[in-house]
Amino acid sequence: xxxxxxATGKTKQYIEGLLPSMLSQLAxxxxxxxxxxxxxxxxxxxxQTVPLPGIDTVLVVLKPTRNWVDLxxxxxxxxxxxxxxxxxxxxxxxxxxxxxxxxxxTNHPYLDQPWEIQAFARQEIIFRxxxxx
Numbered sequence: 001x002x003x004x005x006x007a008t009g010k011t012k013q014y015i016e017g018l019l020p021s022m023l024s025q026l027a028x029x030x031x032x033x034x035x036x037x038x039x040x041x042x043x044x045x046x047x048q049t050v051p052l053p054g055i056d057t058v059l060v061v062l063k064p065t066r067n068w069v070d071l072x073x074x075x076x077x078x079x080x081x082x083x084x085x086x087x088x089x090x091x092x093x094x095x096x097x098x099x100x101x102x103x104x105x106t107n108h109p110y111l112d113q114p115w116e117i118q119a120f121a122r123q124e125i126i127f128r129x130x131x132x133x
Contacts, residue, residue, distance in 0.1 A: 005019075006036070006037065006039065015039075018130045021129060026079055028086060033086050036059050043061050047061065048061045058082045058085055062075060080122050084115050089115075
């Protein structure tokens, strides 16, 4: 998977250091999609993943933090969503999202969404494996 990181200094270096391991763990290294990571102080969310299917790109927006562990765990969480989209398990629709073919409307409770349950379950392990190398 090719990627571009819109960040500066140590934040960019940190993300660049984690990405190869995380992409490998999520079986994304051979993905043809493009990953664009933006670190944005004005982001409303700690992390957000937005598929852009028309240009075969996935956008990940991260809010910077002084806590490197939190940033790494959030990156792992969002990359789990990238993998879900890339593998077609999770798909955006006009009425919500489909997970393994089942529609979940936009008002479905956040912590009951199966893609979030999976991302929260995996984020810590992906991050810890990435920093062990």
